[in-house]
Amino acid sequence: MNKRTWVNLLVGAGLALVLALLVDKTSDVNHAEYGEISSLLRQLKQIDAEWNVDVLRSKTGLNASYDPVASPLPVIESLDDLLRSKTNLFWSGRGDSGARIVPLLDNYRQLMASKVELIDRFKSQHSILRNSTRYLPSAAAEVLAAGPAAERDGLIQAVDRVLVDTLVYTDTPDAGLVARVDDSIAHLRKLAKALPDATAERIAGYAAHAETVVRQQQLGDRLLKQLAVLPTARALDELADMNALEHEKLLVSQQTWRWVLVAYSAALLVALGWFAWRLVASYRLLARVNLELTRSHDELKESQVHLVQSEKMSALGQMVAGIAHEINTPLAYVKGTFEVLREQVVPVAQLAANSVQFAQMLHLPNEQRDRAQLQTVANRFDKSTREVSGSRVMDEMGQLLADGIHGIEQISEIVTNLKNFSRLDRAKVSEFAVHEGLESTLLLARNLLKNTVEIRRELAFDLPKIQCSPSQINQVFLNIITNAVHAMPAERAEPGVITLRTAREGDDMVRIEIQDNGSGIPANVLPKIFDPFYTTKPIGKGTGMGLSISFKIIQEHGGKILVDTEPGVGTVFSILLPLGPREPEKSDKAAKADKPVLLAA
Structure with missing residues (x-):
């Protein structure tokens, strides 16, 4: 692809990418997911409020156990995890919204962790407080039971x-009551100093339980105050408000991007309309150019046919003297034969005339016959008969006629080969015997080969016939054989030899090799031998189109032409032709891809 195509592809990809980005920006917000987040926040806030109430109920003793205080914790943890996953799923990839919401979610989780810790401490503290409070009356009874009777009232x-x-x-935890409890405990400890050790020890234990109740009550008050000021509900409200705010921003942004998408789509439609108009105009121009190219191609094919025919006529023109000699020799023989026949006809004609005269006289009645004249006619007839019979004229005339017919057949064979070679045969495909084609070509080139070149044949006996244009293949053979003869100088001592070989090539092709022992093809000339109008022959001796046309003919038949040469040793032209007729589309593609294989030693 050229640079312009790459630029168009990149521009198209960029426009498609922008469109995909705008579609993604305007994709519908999943309101169901947002509704789930809001519902989770409401549930958490409700559970948090109910938890606070359960803590107070446990403080005042309205709850018989700590189950209401502990039971919300698994539910809160489950809802918290679900809220975290839903929040990350909904707000991921939505710009800064997630960055503003996630910290609020983390703050809530930290506050909730602090609240869980405070409630755990409250449960421990309140358990101690309840146990101490329940034991305090029993401890008072134990002190009174162990006290002396004298000090019992006090x-x-x-x-x-x-x-x-x-x-x-x-x-009723009140700060003023703490001092009162402390005074009561101090008075009891002072009184214990005057009592027996056993009673004093019980009083100390009783006082310690009372002080424990006071300390645990104070600790519980502090924990409740910390729970009261812990802003879990406010954190949930802030998280809900931020979700609502970002959701509103998301809807506004989505609407804005929708307007941008509408504008971009409109611009794209206008651009596509313009491109469609340009494309239609281009197709019209392409159709006109294609029509002109088709017309030019037809003219080029017509010119090619004329060029091939011109090359045929050129090859015939170069051989016309030899062909004229080939025709003149049997023609002169036929002429001499008929001159001799004309001389031999005279006694035969005389014999025929005497025979007629003698027969006429024999047919006359006896009374009308002239015996002397009959004897004279009979003598002349007998003499003519002896002359014709003694000179063996009839035998000679038969031999002369046979020789004349043979000469005429030779002339007819040459004329037939010339006719077959020179006809156009543009698309005529028929069965072709390769060996017969080679022999026919050798007959046409006989004057070039006579007394100068020896023909050797190494032909496959089972070579099948092929489907092709016979005259075109014969033209290829003639071009290559003619070049082979020209590659063997007449003045050299070594005799010229052209070897013709045929063989099967695989299952669907035949191979024809034409080898000479000529001068070979120089390395600098080899790459150009199939170029049109390229020739190394003197002006007037060659057109430079023979091998070019031969290559084109073999290519159009779906075959290949190979060249193997060694300067000073010779050249081998190998022609590979398919057995069946070529497939046009496949051949055309192969014609564009295949090139002649050139090998130089």
Whole structure:
């Protein structure tokens, strides 16, 4: 392909690429996927709010177990993973939208991880708080049971005060109640100093449980405050708002790209219309040029036919003296034969006249016959008979007539070969015996070969007939044989030899070789021997078209012509011809691709 074709292909590919890009930009947004993302965000926000309520219910004791606090966690993790995958799938490849949404999603996940950690700590803290609170009345009873009777009233009062203050604080955690609980515990510890060691030890354990309840209550308050300020709901709202905002931007951008696509498509349609108009105009011009080329091709083929015929006439012109001699020899013989016959006819004519006269007299009645005249006529008849019979005129006339017929047949054979060689035979295809064609060609070239060149034949006995144009193949044979004779100078001592070989070539071809022991073809001349009008012969001795036309003829028959030469040794022309008629399309393609094979030693 030329440069212009490549440029057109690149331009077309670029336009198609831009169109594909615009179509991709205007592809419909998957509203179902966006709706799934929004639904996931709403579910997460609802579960988050319900989780907060379950934590408070557990704090106030409304939940009998921690299952409501722990159960949302697997659901949240599943929805979070699904939200992550849906978000990445929907927003991937959509410019900066994903870059703005993914950080918000990561922030929410971090906040949710913090919330899960705080709730786990709350569960542990609240479990300790509940256990300590439940054990506190039992611990108070154990202290009172171990206390001395003398200090029982004061001890009961101090223990009850710690118990009541601690339980009140757990129900209504207030900062002022913490000091009150601490005072109650301090008063109980002071009272324990005056009591027996066993009672003091129980009071210490009881006080420690009360302090644990206070500390766990304070820790639980701090965890609830941290949970309360943890902005998971706000993070979900921000994520939902950003999804909605980017979705709106996406719809606006999509509409904009649609308008661009409409404009681009309109421009493409205009361009395609213009190109279509140019293409129609080009096809019209191409049709006109093709018509002119067809006309020129027909004229060229006609010229080629005339050129081939001219080459035939040129070859005949070069051999006309020899052919005239070949015709003149039997013609002179026939002329002499008829002159002798004219001389031999006189006694035969006399014999016939005497025979007629003698027969007429024999047919007369006896009374009308003149015996003396009859005797005279009989003597003349007898004399003529002895003359014709004694000179063997009839035998000589038969031999002369046979010789004359032979001479006429030779003339007829030469004329027939000339006629077969000179006719056009443009497309006439018939069965052709290669050996007969070679012999016919040798007969035409007999004057060139006589007394100068020896013909040797190495012919295959089972060579099949081929389908071809006989006169054209004979012309090829004559051109190559004539060139072979001219390649053997008459003044050299070595006798000239032309060897004709035939053989099968594969299953579908025959090979004809014409070998000479001439001077060979020089290396600088070999590449040009098939060029039209190229000749090494003197002006007037050759047209330079013989081998060119021969190559064209063999090529049109679907065959090949090979040349193997060695300067000073000789040349072999090998002709390969198919057995069957050529296929036009296949032959035409082969004619463009095949070239003569030239080999030089």
